[in-house]
Amino acid sequence: MADQRPPLSSVCDFATWEPVLRLMLADDADRRAARSARVAGRISRTGWSLAHRGSMSSTARSAVVGIQRALAHGGVQEIAFRAEARPDGGTTLGLVWPSPSVEPAVGYPDLGVLVLADGALPEPWLRRPDPVPGAVPAPSADPELLERTLREQLPDAVGATEEEIAAAEARLGVALSDELKVLYRVTRVDWRDDFAAAGRAGRAVGCELSGLDTLFAVDAAVRHPGWALGAERTVSTAPDAAVQGLAGSPGWIAFGSNGGDEFAVDLTPGPAGHFGQVILVDHEQSLGAELVADSLTDFVLGRVREERRERRGDEPAAEARIGAGYLGTVRAAARPALEVLSIGAWDGTPFSLVPLTGLPRLRTLTAMPGTLADPLEVAGLTGLEFLELGAREWRALLDAGAVPRTLKAAAIKVRDQDHLPVVAVANEILALWDRPRIVQTLIEGDLGPAA
Template identity: 80%
Template structure:
């Protein structure tokens, strides 16, 4: 929709944006060749995503800072913009305001991901751990040795009571490993009103990490690690038979007990096929799936007998994930496999692809195709389990006109190409309307930048 009453009047003035547009058009070859020039970007309260060469002029910097201050005053996190400038200087500028139904894309020209189902996540972030009925503690797990070591290192520590440990198990819905119970019988670390910072530091030094108190034990939550649909939809999780750690976003059996200042250490009660019950894993804050094995047991961890085993990334490869196009697979047939979950069609100079070979695959949930790479966009209607769909504007137009947009979708994206820059918001609103989602607000401005220098 076009907003008739711009949310921030100072930002919704073409003159405010003129220095930014001139900055981005400084190396403008399109208008010199008598073609329209198209630019897009984002400005947030704390940063920018602008495509330009060279340094930012003082005029442009002042304009950007003014926009950022206006956003801060209005409580607006970010504004996206896209503009089309004619060879004679006539300019149309669209300001796209934040929306609760849009996850901003990493690529600045794209509008972002349309969240069609409120609170939805890509499949890998919904996956639960596989059963681990045969998992046993590592041979190195030695609760008696662990307790002696900790009491030697922490002779004056106050441990948690059995009632406190039982309360933690009840809250988490799991039975803690014997080693973890021993750890907290020696030191509970935090004790409510009688918290002692020095004691906490000593406990952390004795264990080897910044230690959480028994009442602060927690399960690693998959939702917290969710990177959003823009990245999440193209991932898959593996089930390698020789994996020590299950490639999950989180698990009720990943019991976080401490940190290294950024990443989380957890005792793993739901290990992979080659792992041990109670092993220690590291959940990286910069990663959204999987964890690294640190030690076979908590005893090993405390004694410094750590190991390095990188997390399994096999789930993002064939047969679960396939990439077709220049430099990748050259045919759709090469991607066909019952386990295929994610199909990405990239840049391609050859004959457009037919989707017929993959429409019946039972697990395919994500399809992303660069504009112009599909022979018949209406083949998308044959998919029954798609959760995420990313297509160009013309392909979406064909699906909308035919009433063929798959209703199984939870999220969608419009892949921007030059000619699709300004109309993309109206197209996105048509998609959102099929799910009765709120419209995106766009403010349209016009101005004159004059001919190219």
């Protein structure tokens, strides 16, 4: 079990947080009505997420900056907090410290995602390319024309030997396309030894060209945006798609960039694609790639596609939302292709999950607190890898010993009444997988009655 960073004593003083709490509770309706009020947020070394209206007072800003400095001094990336202020002003503040088991929430005060196995990834980031035994190069692929064009523009270039090309293929585990071999026979590209020559080669090809020894396959895991964003994503490959709906492929061989995105030769094209086509892997996207040119010859000659297809080939049947403004029943969402189901805010009768039982591909379920008729029906969903429920729903599963052991990650959706108990529930979930626990420091203070 990994060691956890001990709390910083410099931020474990209620007075340090009092200006922040007062800022967030200033317009709280519960506090004005003499009811307990609850708030939550996060402060990192470089930013903060605090729910409040209007501008931040200088006192609160100074408090936040002081906390940030303490985090930086102690080597802590961020701290989450949650607090309950009772009608008499007595306040309990919980400081939640970073844990190797928690993927921090982004932009909102929830605890974050509990990662139940090191390196666990959602299914789309594990998907391998479908076989493409019939894929052939595009008619425009012309290794001889490509070689003549490059040699005319790079008459003094030094190319790679056949042995060096074979070594690159062995390292990558794939046979390179004929066009890519031609490219490196003309110029092996070495930014370390001859920066100027490498720059000329890049201008001739049309991108910042990689050297033969730095070619790499686009790794799906590197593109993973985290469970909070990734668990509800789906991909598919349409019958007329040129590029397979993937996060990465051992056949996407990145050979250059535009300064941020990667250009790759695609050796595992989609049903309507060509072997060796050039695709763009956008660094702002976590799934998919777009077709740029039908061949490397086209790419070098500037014959690129002006109209590009959608980066993702989502299949609507794989995703469903239930709740206000969406579907009104679980049965309407239940279909064999369903992978991701989200149950949002709902004021009607809570939903039964029975219609989902036995669905072969359902891997993600998120449900707002109070929307499930019987949380134990989750046990009938045998393929879940991600589950997000309210603390009370998790409590029911834990008490019944019914937490699905197929899970790779989990999250607790926080509502007001769950702010402080949520860490205890999270630690019970982590204990089932023998994962490092979360440290929460509880501090008592007094904000006085609401004005």
